Amino acid sequence: MHEVQYKLVKCTINGRPVQTMVDVRASLTDMLRNDYRLTSVKKGCEVGECGACNVLIDGECFNSCIYLAVWAEGKNIRTLEGLLGPNGELSDIQQAFIDETAVQCGFCTPGFIMTAVEILETGKEYTRDELRKLLSGHLCRCTGYENIINAVENTMHKRLAAKK
Amino acid sequence: MYDIKALYEATSVKHAVELLQAHPEAKVLAGGSDVLVQMREGKLAGKELVSIYRLDALRGVSLDADGTIRIGSLTSFSHITQSPIIRQHLNVLGEAVDMVGGPQVRNIGTIGGNTCNGVTSADSGSTLVAYDAVMQVEGPEGVRLIPIAEWYVGAGRVSLRPGELQTAILVPLQKYQGYKGHYIKYAMRNAMDIATTGCSVNVKLSADKKTIEDVRMAYGVAGPVPMRAPAAEAFAKGKPALEETIQGFGEAALGDVNPRNSWRASREFRLHLAQELSKRALRETIRLSGGVV
Ligand code: FES
Ligand code: FES
Numbered sequence: 001m002h003e004v005q006y007k008l009v010k011c012t013i014n015g016r017p018v019q020t021m022v023d024v025r026a027s028l029t030d031m032l033r034n035d036y037r038l039t040s041v042k043k044g045c046e047v048g049e050c051g052a053c054n055v056l057i058d059g060e061c062f063n064s065c066i067y068l069a070v071w072a073e074g075k076n077i078r079t080l081e082g083l084l085g086p087n088g089e090l091s092d093i094q095q096a097f098i099d100e101t102a103v104q105c106g107f108c109t110p111g112f113i114m115t116a117v118e119i120l121e122t123g124k125e126y127t128r129d130e131l132r133k134l135l136s137g138h139l140c141r142c143t144g145y146e147n148i149i150n151a152v153e154n155t156m157h158k159r160l161a162a163k164k
Numbered sequence: 165m166y167d168i169k170a171l172y173e174a175t176s177v178k179h180a181v182e183l184l185q186a187h188p189e190a191k192v193l194a195g196g197s198d199v200l201v202q203m204r205e206g207k208l209a210g211k212e213l214v215s216i217y218r219l220d221a222l223r224g225v226s227l228d229a230d231g232t233i234r235i236g237s238l239t240s241f242s243h244i245t246q247s248p249i250i251r252q253h254l255n256v257l258g259e260a261v262d263m264v265g266g267p268q269v270r271n272i273g274t275i276g277g278n279t280c281n282g283v284t285s286a287d288s289g290s291t292l293v294a295y296d297a298v299m300q301v302e303g304p305e306g307v308r309l310i311p312i313a314e315w316y317v318g319a320g321r322v323s324l325r326p327g328e329l330q331t332a333i334l335v336p337l338q339k340y341q342g343y344k345g346h347y348i349k350y351a352m353r354n355a356m357d358i359a360t361t362g363c364s365v366n367v368k369l370s371a372d373k374k375t376i377e378d379v380r381m382a383y384g385v386a387g388p389v390p391m392r393a394p395a396a397e398a399f400a401k402g403k404p405a406l407e408e409t410i411q412g413f414g415e416a417a418l419g420d421v422n423p424r425n426s427w428r429a430s431r432e433f434r435l436h437l438a439q440e441l442s443k444r445a446l447r448e449t450i451r452l453s454g455g456v457v
Contacts (some may be wrong), residue, residue: 024171136355137266
């Protein structure tokens, strides 16, 4: 019989140090969904094409479906769940997605928002074309993208104005 | 879950070489944007993997004392684009790898993986070929340096021996100093697409910016592996940096390429691209070098 290999993986998820035994064949999506119940991390294509499984690892965006769970050892991982305030309040970028009708079925939304978080946290101002390129690793079958770009652009301007 | 038979995680380059010798059937897993996807597709299903992803010593871009640019094989595309050394000396490579896939793919994909899978469409391949890069590999017999001209041996095949691992890509000073390069990727989509044809040109102009002292060009997807364009290069070398030379350069390039028919594009269309892209890229490099065309 084939012997299953397990490995202890310690990492920080949404600010909390955690550890669990994982099957070495698991993707990071598998670990986040099955072991930590972080179901904002979606299984879309599972081959790195659509961005539905996107999470932040040490501040950079990665498609967790093509990232081995064992590689998470020692990493700082953030998912959409980590954006909620202490009483479950939505963050500004989540609210902007609602206000701009950038959500329809919502399947692509968590992935898009985590890329938006990476973009917004640079504190830089981007043109619409630059935003398009930065968001181009995500597919959305519903919205036609315009409203998503509006949501990110508006939040960017609001945050930049608040800094001044 | 991936259909992985067994996963061996290397803790050093030496350890990786030992693992590859102990498990000759195993595939090297770097960033995984090819290997893990092929595993899902079934092509690599049930294989053993040697993961080198966590060997942080193989990450980063640095300058050797002799001016050689040293790119660790696990450096991600996005880190290459952001590297100050690349921006200053080899900007075209940063631009080329900024066209791979999409943002998340550029964070995971490595330049080592992009060159070791031996595919002709790799966006890094043509530029590295055009700059005469050198591949550093480590294996049971120690370190070997392989000129990129001897690296690609056939579609999907590179000159790695059993137990060997690519650890760095080097670009010597005399190959980049004074040169300006430009890469054009022709694809159907702006993101998440593979090049129909890629063309990378770099030139060195004379001090008065009027003569092409040296020019090098390489294509992706114009043949089974990324390849140089010796006829076009010979034509333009030493000629004035003028529109006439650019036209002749494009025509000469047709003698260098042998593209295939595929569902992505016909041979005829690729020949047209080879000619047109070479001209556009040369024009742009002359402009970047301060010439007037
Ligand atoms: S599910 Fe990961 S990119 Fe589609
Ligand atoms: S809202 Fe349905 S896929 Fe984007």
